[in-house]
Amino acid sequence: MSFSYILKEGISGFRRTRLSMVISIFTITISLILLGAFAIIYRNASDIVLSFRNRVEMEAFLEEPIDEQTYPVIEKRLLAIPGIQSVRFISKEDAAEIFKKEFGEDIHSVLDFNPLPASFKIHLADGYKNSDSAAVIYQQLKATAGIDDVIYRKTLLELIDRRSRTFVLISLALGVGLTIAAIILVANTIRLAIYAKRKIITTMKLVGATRAFIRMPFVIEGIIQGFFGGIFSAGILFGVIHYAAQLLGNELAEIVLVQPWFYGAVAAAGIILGTLGSMFSIRKFIGESVG
Amino acid sequence: MSAATTSMVRVLNATMSFNNTVVLDHISLDIKAGEFVSLVGTTGSGKSTLLRLLYMDIFPKTGLVTVGNFVSTSIKRRQIPLLRRKLGIIFQDFKLLDDRSVYDNVAFSMYVTNSRRSDIKKKVLNVLASVGLSHKRNSMPWQLSGGEAQRVAIARALVNEPFLLLADEPTGNLDPASSLEILKILKDINARGTAVLMATHNYDLVRKAQRRIVQIKEKKLLDVQLKTP
Numbered sequence: 018m019s020f021s022y023i024l025k026e027g028i029s030g031f032r033r034t035r036l037s038m039v040i041s042i043f044t045i046t047i048s049l050i051l052l053g054a055f056a057i058i059y060r061n062a063s064d065i066v067l068s069f070r071n072r073v074e075m076e077a078f079l080e081e082p083i084d085e086q087t088y089p090v091i092e093k094r095l096l097a098i099p100g101i102q103s104v105r106f107i108s109k110e111d112a113a114e115i116f117k118k119e120f121g122e123d124i125h126s127v128l129d130f131n132p133l134p135a136s137f138k139i140h141l142a143d144g145y146k147n148s149d150s151a152a153v154i155y156q157q158l159k160a161t162a163g164i165d166d167v168i169y170r171k172t173l174l175e176l177i178d179r180r181s182r183t184f185v186l187i188s189l190a191l192g193v194g195l196t197i198a199a200i201i202l203v204a205n206t207i208r209l210a211i212y213a214k215r216k217i218i219t220t221m222k223l224v225g226a227t228r229a230f231i232r233m234p235f236v237i238e239g240i241i242q243g244f245f246g247g248i249f250s251a252g253i254l255f256g257v258i259h260y261a262a263q264l265l266g267n268e269l270a271e272i273v274l275v276q277p278w279f280y281g282a283v284a285a286a287g288i289i290l291g292t293l294g295s296m297f298s299i300r301k302f303i304g305e306s307v308g
Numbered sequence: 309m310s311a312a313t314t315s316m317v318r319v320l321n322a323t324m325s326f327n328n329t330v331v332l333d334h335i336s337l338d339i340k341a342g343e344f345v346s347l348v349g350t351t352g353s354g355k356s357t358l359l360r361l362l363y364m365d366i367f368p369k370t371g372l373v374t375v376g377n378f379v380s381t382s383i384k385r386r387q388i389p390l391l392r393r394k395l396g397i398i399f400q401d402f403k404l405l406d407d408r409s410v411y412d413n414v415a416f417s418m419y420v421t422n423s424r425r426s427d428i429k430k431k432v433l434n435v436l437a438s439v440g441l442s443h444k445r446n447s448m449p450w451q452l453s454g455g456e457a458q459r460v461a462i463a464r465a466l467v468n469e470p471f472l473l474l475a476d477e478p479t480g481n482l483d484p485a486s487s488l489e490i491l492k493i494l495k496d497i498n499a500r501g502t503a504v505l506m507a508t509h510n511y512d513l514v515r516k517a518q519r520r521i522v523q524i525k526e527k528k529l530l531d532v533q534l535k536t537p
Contacts, residue, residue: 022419033407217405223363224464225393226420227386307365 027237037210038242044206045246045287048199053254053283055195057275059188066181070146075139075169077158091163095137098157100145105138112136134165148174203290208298211235218302228303235299236292243291247284255280314341316471316503317362322371324357331357334371335529337522339505344498346514347507349524355507359474363395364388376471393421396465396473400480402457404449411445414464421468435463439493455486462493473497475506479513487513
């Protein structure tokens with residue numbers, strides 16, 4: 018099989034049917050912009066959910082009175098509980114400072130003694146920042162010697178769990194739907210473009226071209242279409258995000274965080290979409306009879 | 309003359325039907341190397357179907373079709389291109405590619421069979437000369453008359469030196485003078501050793517060909533003797 022001829026035929030096919038090529042590239046571009054925008058929204062919404070989860074801490078208050086020598090022992094016990102990533106000790110004095118900051122009043126001026134207990138702020142490990150895991154850890158903390166009480170924002174965590182489950186399900190459905198729609202749209206557009214060239218396919222079959230030989234120029238066309246569609250959509254997404262960031266200032270840049278590799282992935286997705294679209298579309302025509 | 313006695317096409321008891329409608333009913337045909345056969349029959353009688361059986365675009369429901377070393381019951385899908393490289397096929401509607409020149413249309417057959425570039429140029433120019441179209445090599449198909457377009461199609465069919473040329477109504481779109489020109493070219497090709505099977509409903513042309521005639525009539529294939537005036 019002459020590769021140079023296939024390549025030439027693929028590129029000249031691109032030139033010969035400009036309009037259908039432009040339509041195919043346009044379709045790929047639009048599909049990828051939709052998918053790309055969806056990916057950005059999904060990624061950033063997930064980050065927001067994650068940042069909420071990261072803010073959820075547990076606080077274990079120590080029994081009173083307690084010997085200061087036992088603090089490190091309790092700390093060790095806490096760190097041994099699965100799901101606890103780190104702990105931070107808050108002494109009675111620290112607690113009084115925090116009280117002062119939060120309420121603007123010195124606890125010592127109100128009471129003769131410091132009623133605030135020492136505590137451990139507990140940071141959960143990734144994968145444990147959900148209501149089920151937190152409930153288990155809560156029980157283990159309560160059963161730990163030296164711990165009097167444990168508090169955490171249970172209702173907030175349950176709310177995040179419920180909302181994020183709904184968010185993931187809706188996103189999954191949307192993502193799958195969008196991807197399927199993009200593939201169908203691109204494959205159909207490429208199929209129409211190939212339909213316009215079915216005569217060349219018939220002739221190839223008549224003169225004894227192998228199926229691989231017939232397929233290759235169309236796949237090369239698909240790759241070229243996908244490449245341009247990918248580049249255009251990555252460029253448009255980049256332009257829109259940067260323009261919007263300039264318009265709205267740094268606030269948007271912080272919320273809509275897009276890594277540079279994302280644009281490369283969009284361009285690569287274009288090539289994959291163009292290649293698969295042409296491969297699926299050409300199959301039907303290769304299988305058709307000649308007469 | 310041993311080649312002339314070798315059967316290169318053998319259709320044995322073949323039946324072909326589409327959607328349970330029988331088109332060809334237990335037909336048999338032998339074509340020997342270098343033979344010229346005219347296939348006649350009314351429009352829709354099954355001439356094109358028989359040709360499609362020969363270039364294995366379709367396969368008989370029963371019976372057997374053998375073309376060269378390729379047998380309908382055992383040929384693999386990937387072997388069909390190899391069969392077609394040994395056949396030349398032309399149609400009433402020429403099936404030229406409108407987006408490339410006469411030269412490129414003919415060269416196309418050789419490109420897809422992976423011939424060497426130097427061979428392609430030499431053979432294409434030779435075959436264009438043999439059909440009298442050297443001067444039109446840079447023309448586009450839409451700049452040609454019907455007769456010229458069919459000659460390009462013939463050149464394309466011949467450039468890979470087939471042992472059998474299948475012509476499906478080659479003069480169907482042509483005026484009488486052009487039809488005679490095409491017939492003459494087909495006879496010349498046959499004289500150089502290529503077997504020709506020409507399907508046509510033009511009885512006048514068949515009479516002028518003065519070669520073996522087979523006819524499809526009521527789904528059966530019959531040998532026909534011309535009545536001498």
